[in-house]
Amino acid sequence: MSKKNKLANMTRRNFLKTSSQVSAFAFSGLPIHSLMDLVTKNLIQQARAESTGQTGGRNYVNLLLFGAPARYAFDHWQKTNVSDPDMIYNPMVSTAFKSSQGKVTDTEYRSFLHNNTLVPHFFANSVQTSAGQVALTNLLENMLVIRGYGTGVDGHPLNVIRQLSPLGGASSISGLAADYSSKYFQAIQWPDRGDTSLFNSTAGYGVNKIFTSDQRPLNSLLESFIKPTGSATSKLTDNNSSAFDLAKARLKNYIGSNSAGSKILASNYSNAEKLMKAGVNNIDGYWAEAVSRYRNLIESSMRARNISGLSDATLISTGENSGLKFESAGPRVLAAGFNAIDMTSTMSAGNLAASFALTEYVLKEKLCTSVEICELDRFYSLTYQAVGDVASSIMDFSYDIHENASKITLLKTAALFRGVAAAILELSTQLKAVATTNGSDLWSDTVFQITSDFNRSARTDGLGSDHGFNQMVTSVYSGAIKNGPYVVGNIKKTGLDANFAGTQGVSSSINGYTQNGMPNPLMAASTVAELLAVPHNPYANSAAPLIKVSSSGLILPFGKGVLKDE
């Protein structure tokens, strides 16, 4: 081949190939390998120096209450402004028992003003935490309610997924938090959510699902990181750590591909290695104390008597016509003489205690950014005696409370959410005690969201509720939310139809909003993403966030949520 032809065939790629060969030849006899070693070693040192702190947005915790318990007593607020029109009362949305001479006589929607927002009676009480009795108004200070959205279609898992992974091709909310994580575990999930989970991270991370047949998810998460001592491989690697580090780093770099996925693989490998080297100790000590602490405060709050308007009067059944209907393999009614308030006297924490203990540990130890915990469809250990039963029993009941009448619904859900609220307050207390490098605290760097499939559509007769996929709600808690509570999203004064009449949080449009008519779950997700303070909110183009975070509180670009006279 002539010189001219050679030049004509010299593509840029060939040129580079030839050039590098020439360069490599020129290097023969020179310590190129040593040079590359130094470069690689430098990378290793930088990796070692890498902070395990947050580089992206806030931590994210999602508590899923799968099965859709009614949320009216707790966070699906109806009339929140004094200027809102009066509600059309439906007993299924009641927030308190009316009583006379120590006996429950009826239910009502009772609320009070806190920071210019009408909030349900639930928050007028207090719960037990490790710091003693704490007023639930403390929770309001850091609380945002996002209501007034829906999907218009039924289905339990579908509606969970539509809320938590609301935009095809984009990260799910917990995936979004994970996208910007620099922690050992970008995201964890316990218990396994099965088909209610659609975790997606456009950065390519997977969620670390913790599998455990007992109530010890932290042990399962960290069992592989307990530092081995005296084994042949640990002696060998400990005695020659520099040589091993270098060889491993080189292999990790040389073998693989340039895809984002292989980088994630290498990153996870590095994280596992680093954490194994650091070792994890004293999990058992922490776990026993923390689970016991959360269990005690959750269960004492669930079971509490003398809670004003919720458990301070007796609710004695008169049998078949008492209206105290509940569901246990079909509709049943509490037996005559049975005090309905006793149902919650044995209520237990289920997965909640372990879930919160896990969350506290991984956040305080900076192990994880995105935490998915859940309670799968159970009010645990309720006492009951139905008409026809010879004695009382203790049983778990589904959250999907179709055939639960208003009083039973209020009783069960107020107890459940007292436990949840106590646990959130405890978690916030623990996280507030941890200062962060930005001069704030860990609670301000964390966003806690309560999700359920949907709220419930309230039957007109007050004897049951169904799937409220046009009346969804979620509530969010964070130290970054100051001077709360805040309510965004509009609802209608009227119900769905004659079978579901009365005010019950049916979604309505928002003036000037980026979505027409009833907003879909992107509205809520976009608002949560704004709180996460990630560099890019992937939902914002489709649904503008309803809040902006400022140092003094939240700014509401579309105004406060209102009850519309529709």
Next chain:
Amino acid sequence: MNKFRKQIVATILAIGLRKNHVSLIIGFFIISFGFQNCTKLDSISSADFSSVNLPIEHPTLEQKTLPSSQKLMLAHRNYIVTLFKDIFESENYTIRNSSKGSLDDILEHWIGHKGTQFGLACDPYSSQSTADCAGDISNANGAIIKDDGTLRESYRLKACRDILDSENAVEAALEKINRSSQIPNKSSVIQIYELFYRDTNAGELTVNSLLELDRELSKANESVYERWRALLLVVCESPGWQML
């Protein structure tokens, strides 16, 4: 990037080269960094150190080519269990009564029963005891392929370590390679690599890295046996062989 270049210059000065060599080195780096295309050194820029923000992403000479946004398909639990059994078990050698139990015990604990991390739904009908599901059928509907995660990697590393703590596992693996010498050499290192990486050949950089590890261990007076163990361990722990 400036910091990176300073590091290179400092390195050049540190190794005290002659002037004409320095010119060649500078020329090399201009070529390497001046074009957005494939050169050998660029393999470093594909390293996964999230704190390092290098400007150009390049495939390496030893890389498979995949689109940059493609998620990886990773081997499921049965593939990994089978691979490990294939490597670490022979007619003469197997792990029976180590402090971690038998080879099967180790593999079941760290891989086989971790379907949540490694994928492939368990089969509740595989045995009367539903052993494949570890007595819990919640993974019976699991996906075949799962995403990677720190937890998965840690389980895999633990499996490598628990297995290679046993001399029987080392012996079994060494039986599978054709050793031309009692001490590791290029040929045996390539064979160790190919025990795990079934569909790729060991590149020169990889082989040199493993040989250098061996030299370092030799300098540290580790026994020949430990040097073999080290080579098996490093290749076993490297993440790339899981990629399908």
